[in-house]
Amino acid sequence: VEDEECCVEMISSSTIQLHAPDGLKANRNGEYKETQYSFTKVFGINTSQMELFEDVARPLVEDLIQCKNGLLFTYGVTGSG
Structure with a gap:
């Protein structure tokens, strides 16, 4: 769906990055740290x-x-x- 925010971004052929949806507070400080994961290959x-x-x-x-x-x-x- 075009209007929906994507929370998974393909950074490279082996890495993805997770983004928090707008309004999500992941820790006590109200901050969200984007997280990257690496794999042998990402499709x-x-x-x-x-x-x-x-x-x-x-x-x-x-x-x-x-x-x-x-x-x-x-x-x-x-x-x-």
């Missing part, structure tokens, strides 16, 4: 399922075919797609 909101598969799952599948171990851990709301 943008326009990433297709095919792009995600090619970058994340295909290498694991290829390794499994070669009898190597692999783990794909996903997290999300049940039934969200």
Whole structure:
């Protein structure tokens, strides 16, 4: 939704930054510190399922075919797609 404020910003291909929504006071001083988190890779909101598969799952599948171990851990709301 265009009018809604985004609280997660993609800083780079491996880092996101969290922003507090307007009016949120996170600590006793009424201040909110923006927090950054780094990952191996961050995918943008326009990433297709095919792009995600090619970058994340295909290498694991290829390794499994070669009898190597692999783990794909996903997290999300049940039934969200």
